[in-house]
Amino acid sequence: MQPQTRHFPLRNRIISGLSRAVIVVEAAARSGSLITAREAAEQGREVLAVQGHPFDARAAGCNMLLRDGATLVRHAGDAA
DSSP states (O other): OOOOGGGHHHHHHHHHHHOSEEEESOOOSSOHHHHHHHHHHHTTOEEEEOOOOTTOGGGHHHHHHHHTTOEEOSSGGGGO
């Protein structure tokens, strides 16, 4: 089966379900990464995010996740 954009949310729902936690490093305000993070939270998985500069559009999604309760990750030891 060829990869298709419409399959992204379903595929990542499965991936987040197989994971103990999801770490979001970079995400725009409307991104597939946020769909995956939402699915993980709904499945009871831990959601972690790396903070970005407040004026960088590529960090808006991570900053929103942190605002909404995701765990801050500053270095690899934080994710353990």
